Amino acid sequence: MSIIIITGGSRGIGASAAKQCAAKGMGIILTYNSHPAGAESVVRQINAVGGKAVALALDVTKVRSFAAFRDDVAKALKSTWGKDHIDGLVNNAGYGNFNAIEAVSEAEFDGLLNVHLKGPFFLTQALLPLMAAGGHIINMTSATTRVATPGAAPYAAFKGGLEVLTRYMAKEFGPRKIRANAISPGAIRTDMTSKAFDQSPEFVTLLAGQTALGKIGEADDVGRVIASLLSEDNGWVNAQTIEVGGGYNI
Ligand SMILES: NC(=O)c1ccc[n+]([C@@H]2O[C@H](COP(=O)([O-])OP(=O)(O)OC[C@H]3O[C@@H](n4cnc5c(N)ncnc54)[C@H](OP(=O)(O)O)[C@@H]3O)[C@@H](O)[C@H]2O)c1
Known part of the structure; x- marks a missing residue:
């Protein structure tokens, strides 16, 4: 059984990926930051349909905690699956914070840098000793x-760095x-987006019209693309x- 770590698995895309991967027979270690209840709910949903998942706490901006997190992962691998290695890492955790370049504070900039680029860099480094040969890294x-979006400059710049x-x-x-690919959602x-979408239905209409x-x-x-990319069917897809x-802004 392949074991996959998904950061930010308590909600949204990470929670969906966890369920879709579990449905394909993968064992799941999902992480949460501020919503342990969300993570536990995802674990329960996976276990209820015959899958196996555990939830661990992780703040991806706290690089100094990563060695202890690796120890937590090693213990969970052994106690839950009797294994020493993970087969995949999905660097998914993150948030958006939209502001014009002229108004972005240093704290906003550093927060986005830490969660979207520095965190994935050092978390991957920390977990590499546990990664099996033939494993896979997916960066969200x-x-x-690709599409310059006013207000998204630091976020997009760090996501661009993550693609490099x-x-x-x-x-x-x-x-x-070990393969590494990026998945770039529209x-x-x-x-992350529902507040803006609910406040501005015309924004949703605009985005839909651009798709x-x-x-x-x-x-x-x-989530289902993440699960598919992790499977051996996509074993020759690398560095993409x-x-x-849905064909956004083409
Ligand atoms: N939604 C979109 O339109 C969209 C588009 C393109 C890319 N993305 C990317 O897709 C990824 C997932 O986004 P989403 O839309 O699923 O967001 P979401 O529903 O808001 O979920 C965010 C997840 O990230 C976790 N997280 C946030 N900050 C964290 C931190 N410092 N340390 C550890 N975990 C943290 C949250 O954990 P807790 O809930 O436990 O705090 C949660 O599980 C992000 O990298 C985002 O940038 C999203």
């Missing part, structure tokens, strides 16, 4: 790296047969950024 980026980092991971980890209705398939996406639209946006 954003279509804002993905190719470097593929290059450096290739000798261990606009998806989750907690070839004529609507915004749902978490499951991305795969946009999952």
Whole structure:
């Protein structure tokens, strides 16, 4: 059984990915930051249909906690699956914070940098000793790296950095047969976006109109791509950024 770590699995795209991966027979270690109840609910839903999942606490901005997190992962692997290795890591945790370049504070900038680029970099580094040969890393980026979206400059710049980092991971980890790909969602209705979408239905209409398939996406639209990319069917897909946006702004 493949074991996959999904950061930010308590809600949204990460929670969907956890359920879709479990449905394909993968064992799941999902992480939460501020919503343990959400994570426990996802674990219960997976276990209720015969899957196996555990939830661990992790703040991806706290690099100094990563060594202890690796120890937690090693213990969970052993006690839940009798295994020593993970087979996949999905660097998904994150948030959006939209502001014009002229108004962005240093604290906003650093927060986004830490969660979207520094965290995935050092978390991957920390977990590499546990990664099996033939494993897979997926980094969640954003279509804002391709389509300049006013207010998203720091977020998009760090997601763009994560896309570059993905190719470097593929290059450096290739000798261990570890793949690395980025998944770049378009606009998806989750907690991250629902406030803006609910406040401004015309924004949703605009985004839908800019999308070839004529609507915004749902978490499951991305979660099922994550599960598929992790499967051996996609074993020759490497070092790519795969946009999952229904044909956004083409
Ligand atoms: N929704 C979109 O339209 C969209 C589009 C493109 C890319 N993305 C990307 O997709 C990923 C998931 O977004 P989403 O829409 O699913 O968001 P979401 O529903 O708001 O969920 C965010 C998840 O990230 C976790 N998280 C946030 N800050 C964290 C931190 N410092 N440390 C650890 N975990 C943290 C949350 O954990 P807790 O709930 O436990 O705090 C939660 O599980 C993000 O990287 C986002 O940038 C989303």
